[in-house]
Amino acid sequence: MTNHGIGDWIERRQIKSAGRPAVTAGNVELSYEQFGDRINRLANALTDRGVQRGERVAYLGENSVEFLETLFALGSIGAVFVPLNTRLAGPEVIFHLEDSGSKMLIASHTMEPLAVAGVENTDVERVIFVNDGDRVPAEQGRLQLPSEQYDDVLASASADRPRVNVELEDLAIILYTSGTTGSPKGAMLSHSNLTWNAINVITDLALTNDEISLMISPMFHVAALGMGVLPTFLKGGHVILEPRFDPGRALELVERHKVTFISGVPTTYQMIAEHPDWEKTDISSLQSLTCGGSAVPLRILEAYEDRGLSFTMGYGMTETAPGATTLPARYSREKMGSAGLAHFHTHVRVADFDGSVLPPNEVGEVQIQGPNVIQGYWNREEANKNSFITDDSGTWFRSGDMGYLDDEGFLFISDRLKDMIISGGENIYPAQVEQELAQLDSIAAVAVFGVADEKWGEVGRAAIVVREGHELTEQEVLSYLDGRLARYKIPKSVVFVDDMPRTASGKIRKPQLREKYGN
Structure with a gap:
């Protein structure tokens, strides 16, 4: 039995990175050995409770060790992880659970009312509650399903390594992205998509074994997971998790843990730079800052440059796991406004709507090809037909975004066809x-x-x-x-x-x- 997917990563790191910290969340720090043992226990416990290969298990909660344990445990038994946005309303949670056909929900105590409301009239058969914060009780008697406590579930199983065949092309995550028609679509991210995206990141951002990565963005978005967490684990680095973003707390953690890498969005970087502790906090350990979502405003760029830091910016989406392009820090001024060059193992072109490739500096649709690009959407045949185009050069994902490539291959986004x-x-x-x-x-x-x-x-x-x-x-x-x-x-x-x-x-x-x- 061989696991070629991400579910095998931590077991390999238990030996290659023995004795090194894997993840820290609050006062909890786990070495790779401890992290791996907990993942194995959860994987065996989920198997004991009937989770089978290919079945979906949803997770509703903020950044936590348990979030990552669930991701890797499901990966180790060939099941599928469905992370839910904690900011959804009850009807939206119901839709995601129904659409994915999730059989189980693992939810934070802090999300209990939303979890209870969200499982109504779905296929969910069991709820496991994670004690990762102050419990917010739901209305008494409303949950009619079997429920357990996460720690009890872990204690019920052995730490023996599950032996399940998992191929790179197997489905690993269904991650929902809102559709232009108003109906969310589940992007099907395979183990291959996640692996190749992580390889792109460590190639283009040069992450090292000694990386200490602070995650200030929620992992239910593909950006934090794909651009920060998974590449760090692939290299054997140390992930620092924050359940929610607070600029003062982020500065405190950078100084305390000697953080080397942060993945965020322009708003978070702006709030950090405008915090009263910005000037007096020791951030000399920082080496890499990556930013997506939109361009970093000039005044924020200058605030970080004044402290010897620069940004690697990029463009991507859930469907590309998420990296499509990256603008190296050395070009942040020379190519200001650009989304950068295609990631090392990814191809980007600009074409008209018939698929004819356009010459440099002509605006058309941005199309992406590579092993990090999804094969399609969960149960969305029409969307799959409309989202991909195939020609002599292979199959390309149609981003729906308009842009152009300059003479050197740098991508500039002109407009959003989808009005996002x-x-x-x-x-x-x-x-x-x-x-x-x-x-x-x-x-x-x-x-x-x-x-x-x-x-x-x-x-x-x-x-x-x-x-x-x-x-x-x-x-x-x-x-x-x-x-x-x-x-x-x-x-x-x-x-x-x-x-x-x-x-x-x-x-x-x-x-x-x-x-x-x-x-």
Whole structure:
């Protein structure tokens, strides 16, 4: 029995990196030997509870040791990890569990009310609660499923290594990404996708065995997992986990643990640089800063350069696990605004919608090819047909983003075909918000678009036409969405308009809305 996937990584590190710390979360520090033993116990315990090869197990919780143990344990028995965004609303959790067909949910005590609400009318047969924070009890008597405590589950099984055949092309993770039609899609990330992305990262970012990586972004997003956690473990480094981001706490951890590497988004770096402790904290250990989601503002770039630091920026998405391009720190000024060069084992081209490759400096659709690119979406045949194009050079993923390559192969993103809003590193798809608002009888038409925000980069704004004979206030709109959507998806402002600018076919012209109401 041979495991070729990520579930084999920690066992190998138990020997290659014996005695070295693997992961620290709060006051808990585990060596690679301890980490591996706990992973094996969980894998055996899940098998004892009926989890079989190919079955899905969902996880609802913030960054924690248990999150990673679940990922690797499932990888070691050939099962599939389904991480859920902790900021989802109850109906959204239900959708993800139903769509993935998850048979089990592992959830933090802090997420208990959302977990209990989320398993209703799904295929989930058992819930395991992780004691990783202050328990927030759900309404008494509501959970009708068998439930256990994570520590008890671990104690019930042996630390013997499970022996299961796992191939690189086997499915490892289903990670949901919002669709342009408002329906989230499960990107199917194989063990090969995750492995090759990690290889790209350690090749282009030059991570070492001595890396001490601070994870300040949630691991239920592919960026933290793919650009930080997995490459660090592949090299045998030390991962420092924070359950949630706090700029002062991040600075404290950098100094205490002599952190060498941080993976984040522009908003987090801005908040760190603006914290009162920024100037007095010893950050001399830092060597690598990587940033995705959007370009780092010049004033933030300068704040870090003043302390001898520079950024490696990049472009990617869940479907590329996530790295597609990276802008080396040495080009941060010369190629400012660029998303960088294709990762070492990845190819990027710009083509028209027929697949004809365009010459340098011509804008077209960004298309990506490589072993880090997913094979498709979970149970989404139509999306799979529309998201890939095949020609003599192979199969390419259609990003839906518009951009161009300059004469040296550096990618510049021009516009988002999908109208996606990136707010503080979170992806917001207006169609999902618009669908929710369309349920209100008082709304005749609605369009959601992004507007600039100094703190978050972008936030949503809703333009609404009120139906004749009705009245509606901004507060009523925002209150209606509260509880139906994750809070970060809810627009930060509303403008009421008499009519929508439309094309001849009746489609709303969002560029005109942005121009008129975007300031």
